[in-house]
Amino acid sequence: MTFTEELRKENEDIFSLIFEHQFVQGIGRGDVSKEALTHYVKADYEYLNAFMKVYGIAISKCASREDIAYFNQRIDFVLNSEIHPHNNFCEQIGVSYEELQGFSLPPTADHYIKHMLYHAQSGTLGEILAALLPCPWTYFEIGEELIKQYDPSPEHPFYQWISFYAERRVEDTVVVMCERLDKLAEVASQEEKTKMKEAFRKSCQLEWAFWEMAFTCEEWITKKGVSVNEKP
Numbered sequence: 001m002t003f004t005e006e007l008r009k010e011n012e013d014i015f016s017l018i019f020e021h022q023f024v025q026g027i028g029r030g031d032v033s034k035e036a037l038t039h040y041v042k043a044d045y046e047y048l049n050a051f052m053k054v055y056g057i058a059i060s061k062c063a064s065r066e067d068i069a070y071f072n073q074r075i076d077f078v079l080n081s082e083i084h085p086h087n088n089f090c091e092q093i094g095v096s097y098e099e100l101q102g103f104s105l106p107p108t109a110d111h112y113i114k115h116m117l118y119h120a121q122s123g124t125l126g127e128i129l130a131a132l133l134p135c136p137w138t139y140f141e142i143g144e145e146l147i148k149q150y151d152p153s154p155e156h157p158f159y160q161w162i163s164f165y166a167e168r169r170v171e172d173t174v175v176v177m178c179e180r181l182d183k184l185a186e187v188a189s190q191e192e193k194t195k196m197k198e199a200f201r202k203s204c205q206l207e208w209a210f211w212e213m214a215f216t217c218e219e220w221i222t223k224k225g226v227s228v229n230e231k232p
C-alpha cells in the first residue's frame with residue numbers, strides 16, 4: 001500500500017462523515033439556505049487566498065524549477081478556476097461575488113488556515129503537501145459521491161459546483177499531489193511521516209468542521225478585535 005493509500009484508509013471515518021454532512025447532502029438535494037451559502041463563500045474566498053499563500057511558502061522550499069512550476073500552476077488553478085464553484089453559489093444566493101469578499105474569518109476557518117500556515121512555516125515540503133491534500137481530495141470525492149447519489153441534471157441548482165469538483169482536472173490534482181507526497185514519504189524519516197499523518201488527519205477534521213461552520217453560520221462570540229476591516 002502506498003503512503004497516500006494508507007492515509008486515505010486511516011481517514012475513512014472522516015471522509016464518510018463529510019459525505020453525510022447536512023451541507024454536503026443539501027448541495028446534492030439542491031437545497032441549502034442562502035445564509036449558509038453566504039457564510040461559506042465569505043469564508044472560502046479568504047480561505048483560498050490563504051491556500052495560495054501556503055503554495056507560495058512551499059515554493060520558497062523547492063529545490064528544483066520543476067517543483068516551482070508545479071506550485072505556480074496550482075496557484076493559477078485556485079486563482080482562475082476555483083471562482084466557478086463560488087459563482088454558482090453566488091447565483092443561487094442572488095448576490096455578486098464581490099459583495100462577499102473581504103470579510104474576516106469565523107473561528108473554524110481561522111483555525112484551518114493557521115493550521116496550514118503552521119505546517120508551511122515549520123514543516124518540510126512533504127508535511128505541507130500532507131496538510132494541503134485533504135482539500136482537493138475530499139472535494140473530488142464529494143463531487144463523485146453527489147453524482148452517484150443524486151445524478152444531477154444541468155437544471156440542478158448546484159450542477160456546476162458538483163460537476164466542477166467531480167471533473168478530471170480536480171481528480172488529476174489529487175493524483176499528482178498523491179504521487180508527489182508518496183515520493184517524499186519514501187525518503188522521509190519515521191518522525192516526518194508521523195508529522196505528515198497528523199497534518200493530513202487534522203486537515204480532514206477541519207474540512208468537516210468547515211462545512212459545519214458554514215451550516216451553523218458560526219461566528220466569534222464578539223466580533224470586536226477579530227475583523228480585518230474593523231474601523232478604529
Ligand SMILES: Cc1ncc(C[n+]2csc(CCO)c2C)c(N)n1
Pocket residue numbers: 044047048051074077078082134135136137139170173207210
Ligand atoms: C474549505 C475548502 N476546502 C477545499 C476546497 C477545494 N479546493 C480549494 S483549493 C483546491 C485546488 C487545490 O490545488 C480545491 C480543490 C475549498 N474550496 N474550500
